[in-house]
Amino acid sequence: MNDFTRQTQEFFSAAKDARIPEQVQAIAEDSVSKARETYGKLNSVAKDNAKVFEEATVAAFASAKSIGEKVLKNTEANAEAVFDAAEAIARAKTFPELIQLQTAFVQKQFTVAGAQSKELFELSTKLAQQTFETFNSAATKSFEQVKKAG
Incomplete structure (x- = not known):
């Protein structure tokens, strides 16, 4: 048996009877509890943010759809003319x-x-502003929630 193996065995032999101080156990348990609590808060914020992002994306899509419909309506009217x-x-x-x-x-x-x-142009401007406001509001809400969670 080499010296390293012997030292390792002696260390583990001595360590098997060693006790972890109660204070260290309490700190470890408290750390895990706080980490779980923080994770729960951040997970909830992430879920809320995903919903807000989805709503903002739906609003942006609706805006694009409105513009597309208007362009199509104009094209049809121009073709008829x-x-x-x-x-x-x-x-x-x-x-x-x-x-x-x-x-x-x-x-x-x-x-x-x-x-x-x-x-x-007016429709595009209006819809772009609404979409920007939706995303801005979502981002603000997200940052506030992350701040509260932390």
Whole structure:
């Protein structure tokens, strides 16, 4: 048997009868209890934050969906206007009438496009602000909960 093995056996032999001081046991138990309590609080906060994040994500998705629906509605209206104008132009009897119909259509579409762009910009701004506020509120709530838990 080498020296290291002998020393190790002697150490374990002496240690088997050694008692852990009550004070050390109390500190260890208290530490485990506090760690479990902190974990419970942080776990609860994490679950709450996951719910808040999900709600914010749903709000962001709803905003994107609203914008997409508006773009689709505008596209449909513009396509209908093009077909209506094409039908009217196809029925034109004279070149000046054709030019007048074409000019009227282009002028109307510039006005419509301007209104649609303004409306889409306002909707986008409103929805972006709502989404930002939702995420900001969620982040603030999350930080406050983590602060309380700690």
